[in-house]
Amino acid sequence: MTNVAAIPLIKPSDARSWSLCARRVWLDNKGNLDLSPVTDEFEQLIKQLGHEQEDAVFQHLASTIDVHTATSQADTKRLITEGVQAIYQAQLVDEENGFTGYPDFLIRNENGEYQPADAKLSLSEEKKGIQVQLGFYRRMLGSQLPAIVFLGDGNKALIGDEANVVTNQFITEMRELLACDEEPAVRYGHSKCRACPYYTHCKPAFEAKEELSLLYGVQGRAALGLEAEGISTITQLASADPITIPDIPYLKGSENKRRAVLQARSYLTGKVFQTTPVSLPTGQWVHFDIEDNPLTGNGQKHVYLWGFLVPGYSDNSFEHVWTDTEADDQQGWLQFLARIEEYRQRYPELVLAHYSQHERTTIRTYAKRYGMKNNETVLYLLGYESPLFDMQKPVLDSLVLPLQGYGLKDICKHKDLVNIQWEDDDSGSQWSIVQFNRFIAETDPKIKETLKSDILGYNRNDVIATRRLEEWLRSNFMGQL
Ligand code: SF4
Structure with a gap:
């Protein structure tokens, strides 16, 4: 059911949904969906940290200038007329243009003009x-002054006329969207849709029409090109001969087209297709996975857990390096390097197996952070003879699976594929970030220990999963075709 009666005011807080999906922002404003409430602990943590940061900015401003809190639109008008130095939680409305907006602060300069300002957890403006939100406030105030962004790392940034183009685009598109009585037609996008509160509303309709963008590797723009060639459904793509499909934007080359057709067949039948033999390195495999916290005060991710599953490959074969706080970041990194040297001695033909590029990229980031690019262990890890082996590569190179995403959990949890379940079904990388932030804030040693134990259990599950994936690949796909 949708409510199409009134055209809502355009508000800058719509900018995030608008930047993700036109339908999402339409549903936010005009949908009247009876969705079961979802408790997203990660979103709640972000909100809590956002409030804390806003409060810290408020305290800082209030220690130097007179800050008044606005209680309504009329109160905001009154405070502006009085010319107070700063207004907290300002409420602006422009009925004529159909705008409303609540900047965190309005700060008066020496010429008596007000600058909008927002506190953001982000490290970049x-x-x-963010550009749209602050650009929108400037437009509402008719201000030539740049807007201020108080960033998550304590720095201050300014947003001026450079944000006008994207702000105007936002306003134009929002006007069109909000004037429309029907949900806008959009394409499926696995990562954006899976994380969206309207997933259960949208997904069945995509499935019913066999929307092509449901397929891994077929983006919305490629789906458009396929439709222009008369291929509008997954069934039609599955029965196509890839050689007869011309190159289209975002789906070019015989291999990509062949994979798209196989992906359609796999989607419909649940079958696994192997396109090339799987080749895995020989040696002593140590499975490796890291957990990091992006919500630090300095803007640098802190790897609080470097986890390993060593030969033996049982629960007892789990080893790790752990640091309690970001203050111990360098110490954890050095312990990690020492652990690698230990493994190098223990396992002369070491293979350090991980899933996706994240571990390699993080090692590079840490080497740069601590000026250790020429460190002997770093050179060993990142050089030509690197023991690092990304297990996602043979999967993506050789297999077409009945999946919409090729993440570790997508493959491992699938009952017809690796079929291994995590001890805590709700766990995931965002789950572990929430638990770690609870660990930091917790003062009771017993609860703290339980939280740490849960996070270690989750990471142990991850490295056991990459081990099971290795076994699954070896049993089913090595050298076969
Ligand atoms: S589920 Fe996907 S298509 Fe539907 S509103 Fe969300 S992001 Fe848009």
Whole structure:
């Protein structure tokens, strides 16, 4: 059911949904969906940290200038007329243009003009959503002054006329969207849709029409090109001969087209297709996975857990390096390097197996952070003879699976594929970030220990999963075709 009666005011807080999906922002404003409430602990943590940061900015401003809290639109008008130095939680409305907006602060300069300002957890003012929000406030105030962003790392950034283009685009598109009585037609996108509160609303309709963008590797723009060639459903793509499909934008080359057709067949039948033999390195495999916290005060991710599953490959074969706080970041990194040297001695033909590029990229980031690019262990890890082996590569190179995403959990949890379940079904990388932030804030040693034990259990599950994936690949796909 949708409510199409009134055209809502355009508000800058729509910018985030708008930047993700036109239908999402339409549903936010005009949908009247009876969705079961979802408790997203990660979103709640982000909100809590956002409030804390806003409060810290408020305290800082209030220690130097007179800050008044606005209680309504009329109160905001009154405070502006009085010319107070700063207004907290300002409430702006422009009925004529159909705008409303609540900047965190309005700060008066020496010429008596007000500058909008927002506190953001982000470390950069360049994100589209932030540019639109602050650009929108400037437009509402008719201000030539740049807007201020108090960033998550304590720095201050300014947003001026450079945000006008994207702000105007936002306003134009929002006007069109909000004037429309029907849900806008959009394409499926696995990562954006899976994380969206409207997933259960949208997904069945995509499935019913066999929307092509449901397929891994077929983006919305490729789906458009396929439709222009008369291929509009997954069934039609599955029965196509890839050689007869011309190159289209975002789906070019015989291998990509062949994979798209196989992906359609796999989607419909649940079958696994192997396109090339799987080749895995020989040696002594140590499975490796890290957990990091992006919500630090300095803007640098802190790897609080470097986890390993060593030969023996039982629960008892789990080893790790752990640090309690970001203050111990360097110490954890050095312990990690020492652990690698230990493994190098223990396992002369070491293979350090991980899933996706994240571990390699993180090692590179840490080497740069601590000026250790020429460190002997770093050179060993990142050089030509590197023991690092990304297990996602043979999967993506050789297999077409009945999946919409090729993440570790997608493959491992599938009952017809690796079929291994995590001890805590709700766990995931965002789950572990929430638990670690609870660990940091917790003062009771017993609860703290339980939280740490849960996070270690989750990471142990991850490295056991990559081990099971290795076994599954070896049993089913080595050298076969
Ligand atoms: S589920 Fe996907 S298509 Fe539907 S509103 Fe969310 S992001 Fe848009």
